[in-house]
Amino acid sequence: MTHIRPTNEKLFNDAKRHIAGGVNSPVRAFAGVGGVPVFVQRAKGAYIYDTEGHAYIDYVGSWGPMILGHAHDKVIDAVKAAAEDGLSFGAPTPSETTMADLICQIVPSIDLLRMTSSGTEATMSAIRLARGYTGRDKIVKFEGCYHGHSDSLLVKAGSGMLDIGEPTSKGVPADFAKHTVTLPYNDIEALTACFEKFGDELACVILEPIAGNMNMVIPSHEFHQALRRLCTEHGVVLIFDEVMTGFRVGLGGAQAHFGITPDLTTFGKIIGAGLPVGAFGGQREIMECIAPLGGVYQAGTLSGNPLAMRAGKAMFDELTGEGFYESLSKKTDYLIKGLKAAADKHGVPFETCAVGGMFGIFFTDQLPKNFNDVASRCDAKKFAKFFHGMLDLGVYLAPSAFEAAFMSAAHTYEDLDKTIEAADQVFSQL
Numbered sequence: 422m423t424h425i426r427p428t429n430e431k432l433f434n435d436a437k438r439h440i441a442g443g444v445n446s447p448v449r450a451f452a453g454v455g456g457v458p459v460f461v462q463r464a465k466g467a468y469i470y471d472t473e474g475h476a477y478i479d480y481v482g483s484w485g486p487m488i489l490g491h492a493h494d495k496v497i498d499a500v501k502a503a504a505e506d507g508l509s510f511g512a513p514t515p516s517e518t519t520m521a522d523l524i525c526q527i528v529p530s531i532d533l534l535r536m537t538s539s540g541t542e543a544t545m546s547a548i549r550l551a552r553g554y555t556g557r558d559k560i561v562k563f564e565g566c567y568h569g570h571s572d573s574l575l576v577k578a579g580s581g582m583l584d585i586g587e588p589t590s591k592g593v594p595a596d597f598a599k600h601t602v603t604l605p606y607n608d609i610e611a612l613t614a615c616f617e618k619f620g621d622e623l624a625c626v627i628l629e630p631i632a633g634n635m636n637m638v639i640p641s642h643e644f645h646q647a648l649r650r651l652c653t654e655h656g657v658v659l660i661f662d663e664v665m666t667g668f669r670v671g672l673g674g675a676q677a678h679f680g681i682t683p684d685l686t687t688f689g690k691i692i693g694a695g696l697p698v699g700a701f702g703g704q705r706e707i708m709e710c711i712a713p714l715g716g717v718y719q720a721g722t723l724s725g726n727p728l729a730m731r732a733g734k735a736m737f738d739e740l741t742g743e744g745f746y747e748s749l750s751k752k753t754d755y756l757i758k759g760l761k762a763a764a765d766k767h768g769v770p771f772e773t774c775a776v777g778g779m780f781g782i783f784f785t786d787q788l789p790k791n792f793n794d795v796a797s798r799c800d801a802k803k804f805a806k807f808f809h810g811m812l813d814l815g816v817y818l819a820p821s822a823f824e825a826a827f828m829s830a831a832h833t834y835e836d837l838d839k840t841i842e843a844a845d846q847v848f849s850q851l
């Protein structure tokens with residue numbers, strides 16, 4: 422495979438002239454792996470193309486939305502048709518009803534939902550709703566889980582359990598952070614102790630049911646069962662943040678995978694097929710607290726935007742097709758098996774995990790079970806070297822050791838073999 426040497430330096434400097442850090446979202450800046458970000462000109466199927474026309478097999482997929490592959494003909498046609506009818510009305514449209522009916526049909530835990538324009542808005546609204554419904558202020562999140570950038574959720578308690586959060590993001594008032602309890606992920610003991618101490622003060626627990634923002638960590642069934650039981654016992658709203666796992670790890674998301682019924686679920690990414698979108702929904706009794714039905718205010722100029730709704734519908738038409746997820750999972754499993762075999766061949770400590778179209782790769786000899794494991798056991802330096810080696814050979818992975826990777830229906834087995842071949846070359850030089 423030929424080495425790619427793009428010259429994105431100038432583009433990055435141009436971008437920095439008026440965009441903070443040269444990017445509109447920090448993870449794009451390659452801070453996690455060093456070097457200069459790839460500036461994308463266009464994308465099609467499993468490939469992105471930089472401004473010099475270099476092709477890269479893409480396993481980021483815009484951080485999850487591109488499960489069909491980029492610029493899927495039916496999605497593009499739906500967006501074009503929607504655009505012809507106008508871009509936004511600030512009034513209800515039948516396409517929003519279609520989307521709501523679809524999601525409620527596919528995800529039985531959802532009686533009612535509300536669309537937003539991002540995953541952040543969805544989780545922020547779900548937290549406010551849980552607080553309004555229960556009349557309680559405290560919330561629980563888990564170390565290493567990311568739920569977007571709203572104040573309540575950008576708080577990370579110190580080490581250990583039951584710490585009252587200290588804001589790790591500047592600008593979050595300590596007065597705000599004190600209502601957020603952060604626990605170690607996938608730790609039943611810590612969870613039980615927290616409920617013993619705070620149970621009846623908790624408005625909600627929010628978590629990624631399969632974590633994808635500390636790289637990929639799959640918690641135990643027992644952890645989920647304990648969480649569901651404790652929330653029910655203490656009248657605490659259980660929120661599954663499925664912005665990443667929704668329709669990604671399977672049609673029913675992580676809640677179907679684990680057989681757990683959350684009280685609220687948040688979505689984003691895939692449901693808008695790459696257009697700005699989010700959603701939150703769940704039990705009717707809770708959702709009926711949302712304005713205009715109830716006193717928990719929530720709104721958005723572009724919420725339920727017709728282009729995103731009609732793109733999402735075109736996406737769902739494909740996702741609900743016969744055998745879609747079986748075929749996607751087979752490709753993911755084929756790839757991670759090939760990567761593992763290549764690493765073993767070169768004696769590189771390397772582990773992988775996957776569910777459906779989402780997978781994680783780790784430079785370690787033991788799969789991590791929580792954020793501390795990832796942070797302390799995985800070799801981020803080696804990941805960065807691997808990342809750049811693969812990039813030079815035309816394979817685009819997430820530019821961070823703390824992100825999951827994504828398969829699409831557009832990846833062919835030839836693309837997977839090319840990826841494995843590139844990895845074999847890079848592992849030999851690590």
Ligand SMILES: Cc1ncc(COP(=O)(O)O)c(CN[C@@H](CN)CCC(=O)O)c1O
Pocket residue numbers: 446447448449484538539540541542544567568569570629633634662663664665666689690699824
């Ligand atoms: C589980 C989960 N919940 C909420 C969010 C926030 O969604 P957005 O506001 O970025 O649409 C995300 C966003 N994910 C990151 C990637 N890990 C988005 C990429 C970025 O921040 O640029 C998420 O993964």
